[in-house]
Amino acid sequence: MDRGCGEVGLSIGPIRPIGPIGIGLSEPIGRMSVLDILYLALRNLRQAKLRFALTTMGVIVGVAVIVTMMSFGLGLQQNMLDRFKALDFFNEIQVFGQGLGTLAGVENRRGDNDRRRDRMDKKPTRILDDAGVVEIASIPGVAYVEPTVNFGSLIRANGKVLSQFIGGANVPNLASRFQEFMAGKMISAPNAEEAIVSERFTRNFGFQKPNDAVGQTIELLTPAQDDKSSAGKEEEDQPPNFFGIPIEDDGLDESNPSGIEIRKFKITGILGEIKEGVGQGGLRGLMPSADVYLPLAVAHDLSMRNRSAMGQVALSLARNKGALGEGQAEGYELAVVRVKDPAMLTEVRRQITEKGFSSFSIIDEIEQIRTVFLIVDSVLGLLGGISLLVASFGIANTMIMSILERTREIGIMKAIGAEDREIKLIFFVEAAVIGVFGGVIGVLIAWGIDGIANRLAYRFILKPQGASFIDFFSLPPYLSIGAILFALVVSIMAALYPASRAARIDPVRALRHD
Numbered sequence: 001m002d003r004g005c006g007e008v009g010l011s012i013g014p015i016r017p018i019g020p021i022g023i024g025l026s027e028p029i030g031r032m033s034v035l036d037i038l039y040l041a042l043r044n045l046r047q048a049k050l051r052f053a054l055t056t057m058g059v060i061v062g063v064a065v066i067v068t069m070m071s072f073g074l075g076l077q078q079n080m081l082d083r084f085k086a087l088d089f090f091n092e093i094q095v096f097g098q099g100l101g102t103l104a105g106v107e108n109r110r111g112d113n114d115r116r117r118d119r120m121d122k123k124p125t126r127i128l129d130d131a132g133v134v135e136i137a138s139i140p141g142v143a144y145v146e147p148t149v150n151f152g153s154l155i156r157a158n159g160k161v162l163s164q165f166i167g168g169a170n171v172p173n174l175a176s177r178f179q180e181f182m183a184g185k186m187i188s189a190p191n192a193e194e195a196i197v198s199e200r201f202t203r204n205f206g207f208q209k210p211n212d213a214v215g216q217t218i219e220l221l222t223p224a225q226d227d228k229s230s231a232g233k234e235e236e237d238q239p240p241n242f243f244g245i246p247i248e249d250d251g252l253d254e255s256n257p258s259g260i261e262i263r264k265f266k267i268t269g270i271l272g273e274i275k276e277g278v279g280q281g282g283l284r285g286l287m288p289s290a291d292v293y294l295p296l297a298v299a300h301d302l303s304m305r306n307r308s309a310m311g312q313v314a315l316s317l318a319r320n321k322g323a324l325g326e327g328q329a330e331g332y333e334l335a336v337v338r339v340k341d342p343a344m345l346t347e348v349r350r351q352i353t354e355k356g357f358s359s360f361s362i363i364d365e366i367e368q369i370r371t372v373f374l375i376v377d378s379v380l381g382l383l384g385g386i387s388l389l390v391a392s393f394g395i396a397n398t399m400i401m402s403i404l405e406r407t408r409e410i411g412i413m414k415a416i417g418a419e420d421r422e423i424k425l426i427f428f429v430e431a432a433v434i435g436v437f438g439g440v441i442g443v444l445i446a447w448g449i450d451g452i453a454n455r456l457a458y459r460f461i462l463k464p465q466g467a468s469f470i471d472f473f474s475l476p477p478y479l480s481i482g483a484i485l486f487a488l489v490v491s492i493m494a495a496l497y498p499a500s501r502a503a504r505i506d507p508v509r510a511l512r513h514d
Contacts, residue, residue: 032422041429044402055391055398056438059487062388063442067475067483068449069380075474077373081366088176089362092286093337093349095136095145096358097128100311100330103318126356127324129331136337139351141344144174147332149296150288151303156219158205166220167290168299169196175338176284177271184214184269187295195265196293199272204291210270218292220263222306263302265294286362287336304329388487392494395434399427399498403505410502411510420503427499428492435491439484446483447475 032040045052084090102124126132128147137145149168154161169178171190178186178196187194195218199210207213271293294302307315318324337352337359339345349359403410410423450473458469 032418037422037425037429040426041433044406044426045430045433048398048402051398051401052434055394056434056441058391058394059388059435059438059491060442060445062384062391063439063483063487064445064449065387066381066384066486067443067446067479068473069384070377070479071446071450071473071475073373073377073380074476074479075472076376077370078474079470079472080369084362086284088284089286090342090345091176091338092361093339093345093352094286094360095128095335095337095352096333096360097124097126097132097331097356099333100314100318100324103127103314103321103324103330122353122358124356124358127331128333128335128357129329132331132355132357133335135355136335136352136357139348141339141341141348143338143340144170146170146173146175146287146336146338147296147300148288148334148336149299149303149332150290151299151306151308153302153306154221155292156221157216158207158213160205161221162204164201164291165289166299166302167288167293168296168303169293171295175287175336177287180272182270182272183211184267187268187293190295190297192295193263193265193298194268194295196269196271197267198289198291199270201291202270210272213267213270216267217264218267220265220292220302222261222263222302224259224261265292285336288334300332388490391438392490395431395491395494396498398434399431399495400501402427402430403498403502407505407510410505411507414505414507415511423503423505424499427495427502431491431495432488435488436484438491439487442487443480443483447480450475 133145133147136142147168147170149166151166152163153166155164169175169187171187171192173186181196182199184196187196197213197218202210202213205213207216293299315324315330318330319326324330337348339348345361345363349361352359413423454469454471454473457472462468462470
C-alpha cells in the first residue's frame with residue numbers, strides 16, 4: 001500500500017484502522033485541521049501561478065471599478081454637503097409671511113423664492129411685519145432675525161450707469177456674510193449714508209482693484225416723487241426708460257436732470273466670494289444676494305417710495321380686497337433667521353409655524369438630495385458589480401479546471417478518510433484567497449486612480465479657472481472594507497458548484513483516473 005501511494009507522489013505515513021468509533025476502531029486519519037486545509041489551498045494556488053494571477057486580475061478589475069465609481073458618487077455627495085456647511089446654510093432659516101402678491105390674490109411661480117413657497121407644508125396666515133420680526137426674535141434658540149429688502153435701481157459710479165440689485169442689511173449685523181470683507185468694513189450706523197458693494201460690482205463699474213472702490217461715492221437714481229402723477233400723460237412719447245429715467249447708450253449726463261432724484265452713498269466695504277474650498281464662488285448664508293447693500297431702514301424706505309408699476313397695482317388690489325388696511329404696511333417678503341445651534345433648528349421652525357409663518361431650510365432639500373445620490377451610487381455600484389460578476393465566472397472556471405487536474409489526488413484524500421466537508425473547504429479557501437487578495441489590490445488601485453483623477457481635474461479644469469483644489473472622490477473605510485468583503489462573498493459563491501462537484505467524486509473511480 002505504501003508503494004502504491006508513492007506512485008502518485010503522496011506520503012501518508014502509517015495506516016491506522018478506519019471505522020466507526022462505536023465498533024471499537026480508532027478515529028479516521030483523514031481528519032484535517034484548519035492549518036492543513038489552508039496549506040493545501042495555498043499549495044494548489046502556487047502550483048498554478050499563471051492561472052491564479054489571471055483569475056485574481058478579474059477580481060482586481062471588478063473591485064477597482066466598484067470602488068472608483070462609488071467613491072466618485074460619495075465624493076459628489078460629500079462635496080455638496082460640505083459646500084452647504086461652508087456657505088452656512090445649516091444654521092439659517094428663511095421665513096415667509098403673506099406677501100403683497102398673496103394679499104392681492106396674484107399667483108406668481110417664478111423665481112427661487114416662489115418655488116420654495118410651493119414646497120412649504122403650511123401657507124403663511126399673517127404678514128411678516130416688524131411686530132412679527134420681534135416675535136420670531138424672542139423664540140428660544142434664535143440668534144437674530146434679518147428682514148430682507150430687495151429691489152432694482154440704476155446706480156451711477158466711476159462714470160458708468162448700470163442697473164443693479166439693492167439689498168438691505170441690519171446694522172450692526174451678525175450674519176456670517178458680513179463678517180469678512182475683501183476690503184473696507186461694515187456700515188457704521190443704521191441710518192448712515194453708506195453702502196457695501198459686491199466684488200462683482202467693482203468689476204462691472206471698472207475699478208482696477210476692489211480697494212479702489214472703498215471711499216468712493218455711488219449715486220442711486222430714482223424718479224422724483226413730484227413727477228409721478230403726470231408721468232402717464234406723455235408716456236407714449238418718452239424714449240425707453242427705467243423708472244422714468246431715460247436709458248441712453250452714452251450714459252446719463254453728469255448734471256442732475258429734471259425728474260430724477262439722486263441719493264448718494266459712500267462705499268465702506270467690499271464683499272467677496274469664498275475663494276477656497278468647497279464653498280468657493282458662493283456667498284455665505286441664505287440671504288438673497290445683491291450688488292449693493294444699504295442700511296435696512298434706508299433700503300426699506302427706498303423700496304416703498306419707488307415701488308414698481310406692478311407693485312402699485314398689487315398694493316391697490318390688496319387694499320380693495322380689504323386684505324391690507326389703509327396706511328398698513330405690507331411687511332417684508334421674507335426674513336432670514338439664524339439659530340444658535342443647528343440642533344435647535346427643528347424646534348425653532350415648529351414655533352415659527354405656530355406663529356402663522358412658513359419657513360424654508362436647506363434641511364428640506366437634504367433628504368431629496370440623499371435619495372438622488374443613493375440612486376446614483378446604486379447605478380455606479382451596479383456597473384462595477386457587473387465587472388465582478390464576470391470575474392466570478394473566471395473563478396468558477398479555475399476551480400473546475402483544478403478539479404480535473406486533481407481528481408486522483410482528491411480520490412486518495414477521500415480514500416484515507418477525508419470528509420466531503422473538508423474537500424469543500426479546500427476549494428472555498430482557495431476561492432477566498434483569490435477574493436481577498438484581489439479585493440485588497442483592487443482597493444489600492446482604486447485609491448491610486450482617485451488620487452490621479454483629482455490631480456488631473458485640478459490641473460486641467462480647476463486651476464485654469466482660478467479655483468482651489470477639490471477632492472472629487474470620497475473613499476471612507478467602510479467602502480474599502482465592504483468592497484473586500486463583497487469580493488470575498490462573490491468568490492466563495494463562485495466556488496459553490498466546483499466544491500460540491502469535488503466532494504461528490506467517487507474515490508474508487510478517481511484512483512483509476514489518469
